[in-house]
Amino acid sequence: MKVIVAGFSKTGTKTLNSALTKLGYTVYDYPENAFILGDDWEKIQKYGWTTADFKRMYENVDVVMDAPCCCFWEEIHKAFPDAKIILSIRDSDEQWLKSLEKQMLSSEGNWAVKLMTYLSPTYRSIMNKTALPTSLIMFGVDDIRAICYKPYNRDLFKLKYRAHNAYVLQNAPPDKLLVYKVTEGWE
Template sequence: MKVIMAGINKTGTKTMGAALTILGYEVYDWMENFWFIGDDWIKEINDGIKVESLRRMYKGVDAVTDCPCNAYWEEILEAFPDAKVILTVRDEDDWYKSLIKQFSELDMFRLRLVSFTTYTGYKMFKYTQHATRFLGNARHWPWQKNRLHNEEALKRMFRKHNFYVQQKTPKDQLLVVNTRELDWEVLCEFLGVPVPNVPFPHKNKGANIMQELRATKPALHRIDLEFKISMACFAGVCAFGAYRLSPYIPFQRIKAMFGF
């Protein structure tokens, strides 16, 4: 492990994941954490984070970003004490608005529907509830809407998190940067790597990441396939039920009623 992104969600975590990938790091972002070690994370969060488990989970991984890693950054640093820590920050009013917009997108009917009609969708729902627990997300069933703490509580958590990271991380291993000032020069100087000859990525601006994730992540491809299978099975059951009930349906009376 070389880099731990300790910035809270909606402080450029997707941008950092993309930038570190361009630099050649093996990055575990939110989807990678779910797809490869989601069951491990649920167990660790429920039973207590163990350093030896984190070393096993992240063997061969160079960098982590997004939740739940930003909530347990200190435990990951304990497991990999030589790693560098990046804390991205932004104006807390802008951060709060962006966070609420992101969770509103996750409340889309289709996403809630696949959470209880597909196996992988339900697993992602359970993982997400554990991974975002530190944000106060209290949704217990897939058909419920996301519920976060009130604005004051979330902003207080945001301030405390940023202050704690700066107090507990060795200064020579920490980069604190505002998302507006994040670029190749700042990042590469801190990491001690050459600046690549490509534009700096800016991901999930406006909290519209789901469309891009659906096009690139295998977990969401699996969910799409399972959803189609579920809907086909549902349609088949309905058709069979209609066939079995057809002798008892008064078609002639219905036709006469509507003038057919």
């Protein structure tokens, strides 16, 4: 493990994934964590973890990012203490939340996603093993998709985002931390 991206989803993680992949790193983003390590994440989020769990899960991976890894960046760093940490951020919490809302509305308005919810056991398994437990950990809500059709506390979501970033800034080793806005470019 060389890099742990501790930034929340919607902070440029897909662009970072593309850049780090182009640089030759093996990257585990949300899809790899959900599809390949879904059983591990289900166990971790229900019953707990050990440092050995993270060492085993990521022994041949260079970079981890996005949910659920961003919630467990500190524990992953304990397993790989030489890894660098990137805190990817947006210009503001409002900009971040608008991006999250846009993604959720896009997904919920997509007929293929709705169809998968009903017809795909794999999709339901991923939701139950990683997405829904991570939603509870990150935002304190059972299902992040609910922001599309239920009133929700926007201020609480922004507070969770700011609190996460503040925690990383306060607790990551300064000599291993890069605070990064994807708008800065990656060259």
